[in-house]
Amino acid sequence: MSTKNLIYNRMQLSIAVIGTDKSDATFLGHVAEADWPARWARVKKAIFKGTSCGAYIEPILDCTEGLGVAVGSIVEGVDWGTDTHCLHYPFKESELWAALEKVEAEAHEIWESTHGCDECGEPDEYNGGHIHINPECPSCHGEGVII
Numbered sequence: 001m002s003t004k005n006l007i008y009n010r011m012q013l014s015i016a017v018i019g020t021d022k023s024d025a026t027f028l029g030h031v032a033e034a035d036w037p038a039r040w041a042r043v044k045k046a047i048f049k050g051t052s053c054g055a056y057i058e059p060i061l062d063c064t065e066g067l068g069v070a071v072g073s074i075v076e077g078v079d080w081g082t083d084t085h086c087l088h089y090p091f092k093e094s095e096l097w098a099a100l101e102k103v104e105a106e107a108h109e110i111w112e113s114t115h116g117c118d119e120c121g122e123p124d125e126y127n128g129g130h131i132h133i134n135p136e137c138p139s140c141h142g143e144g145v146i147i
C-alpha cells in the first residue's frame with residue numbers, strides 16, 4: 001500500500017471542496033453551499049480512490065459535538081476497521097491529510113496482522129484466528145492474500 005494516489009488526488013479534492021477559495025483555514029467549511037451535494041460526492045470519490053485502503057469520509061451531524069467530518073476505513077476480510085477520526089468545522093486542510101495518513105497506517109497494520117497466507121505461519125488465536133503476514137514468506141512474498 002502507498003499514498004501516492006492520495007497525493008495525486010489531493011489536487012482534485014482541493015478543487016472539489018475549495019473551488020476557487022484556496023484558504024487553508026476555511027477548508028471544508030462551506031457545508032451550506034448550494035452545490036454541496038455535488039461537491040460532497042466528488043470528495044467521497046476522491047478520498048476512496050485516492051487512498052490505498054479505500055477510506056471513507058462521512059459527515060458528522062451531531063450538534064452537541066459540532067458539525068464536521070469523520071474518516072476511517074474498513075479492512076476487507078476482517079470484522080474490524082480503523083479508528084474513526086473526527087474533524088470538527090472549521091479545520092485546516094492539513095488536519096484532514098494527517099487524519100487520512102493515520103487511517104492508511106492503521107489499515108496497513110490491520111492488513112499486515114491478518115492477511116498472511118497458509119505459508120506465512122500459524123493462525124493467531126489472540127487475533128481472531130488470523131495469520132500474520134511473514135515478510136520473508138516464500139509463497140506470498142510478504143504481500144499477504146485476500147481473505
Ligand SMILES: [Zn+2]
Binds near residue numbers: 116137140141143
Ligand atoms: Zn505468505
